[in-house]
Amino acid sequence: MTIMFNKPVPLPSPPGTTTGTAVRLRCSGLDAGYPGRPVLRQVDASITALTVTAVVGPNGSGKSTLLGVMAGVIEPTAGDVVHAASVRPAFVPQRGAVGDTLPLTVRQTVEMGRWAGLGPWRRPTRRDRAAVDTAMERLGVTALAARQLGELSGGQRQRTLIAQGLAQGSDLLLLDEPTTGLDPEAGERITDLLAGLAGDGVTVVQATHDLGAARSAGDCLLLHDGRLVAQGAPQDVLTVSALTRIRYPATPPDRL
Ligand SMILES: Nc1ncnc2c1ncn2[C@@H]1O[C@H](COP(=O)(O)OP(=O)(O)OP(=O)(O)O)[C@@H](O)[C@H]1O
Incomplete structure (x- = not known):
């Protein structure tokens, strides 16, 4: 198995996609999981560049595991993950992965997105500060800069947290359930921001x-x-028959 970050750009389009569509990431024959617990089996999937892709599936279907593999934090046991950048x-x-009680302000939280690129003394440069400012503005949290994380609405x-990801300056943003637990208005705001x-x-x-959110995405993977x-x-993917076949629980027919 291999994870490659330096393949030539662009990757060829997969069969069935519009010619010229750039692929940012491709998984081929991917198996992955945890010690003693295989999860993903023979996954072949492509992520189209400059698009929002929704990964959908029932609890335990492997969505977080797939994101972890794409992020490079879970090693595949077979297959390839090829990045075009x-x-x-x-x-x-x-959301639950970041403690509510951490004594961090909004700005400090977003600044953490720059940590990986800072030197040993962690002195942010003007460029770091500009990246943080831009990410906060983009996500509409500038006015909350001095507030503690624990004082915020969901x-x-x-x-x-999305601003923290954006501040990293990557061209690929992987988000695990960014709208879960939010009221519809807050969820829609995030969906619009991602678009x-x-x-x-x-x-x-x-x-x-x-x-x-999945229906408004540009592309969809169903696990x-x-x-x-x-x-x-x-x-084409989130059809009544497909969702019924996999017994997806959140599919009241009137919402399809
Ligand atoms: N750290 C772990 N160690 C062992 N097994 C795990 C671990 N994390 C997840 N699993 C198991 O792997 C399988 C897939 O989990 P995963 O979190 O990828 O699914 P998911 O589709 O994201 O689920 P959910 O919608 O509930 O978040 C599940 O059976 C889960 O119990």
Whole structure:
């Protein structure tokens, strides 16, 4: 198995996609999981550049595991992950992964997105500060800069964490359930912001249970039991029959 970050750009388009569509990342024959627990099996999937891709599937279907592999934090046990750029992806894990009680302000949280690129003394440069300012503005959290993380609403907190990912300056943003637990308005705001980022040169992949967010994505991967059962436009992938077949729980027929 291999994870490569330096393949030539662009990768060839997969069969069935529009000619000329640039592929940012491709998984081929991917197996991955945890010690004693195989999860992903033979996943072949492509992430289209400058698009929001939604990764959908029931609990335990392998969405977070797939994001972890794309982010390079989980090693595949078989297959390849090929990136069309040498820039490391920015990974925003699930909301619960960041403690609410951390004594951090919004600005300090976003600044952490720059840490990997700082020298041993962690002195931010003007460029670092500009990246933080831009990310905070883009996510609408500038006015919250001095607030503690624990004082924020769910939507504000989530936008702060996405700003931290954006501040990393990657062209690939991987988000694990960015709208889970938010009220519809806060969720829609994040969905719109992600679409705006894709329009501004960032490739976005989000694992989500939010079918509204998935339907407004440009592309969709449907996982079931660690296997990719469909990939394509949301209206072609998130059909009543496909969701019923995998017994996806959040599919009231009137919302399809
Ligand atoms: N750190 C871990 N160690 C062992 N098994 C794990 C670990 N993380 C997840 N799993 C298992 O791997 C499988 C896939 O989990 P994963 O989190 O990728 O699914 P998911 O589709 O993101 O689920 P959810 O929608 O509930 O977040 C599940 O059976 C889960 O219990």
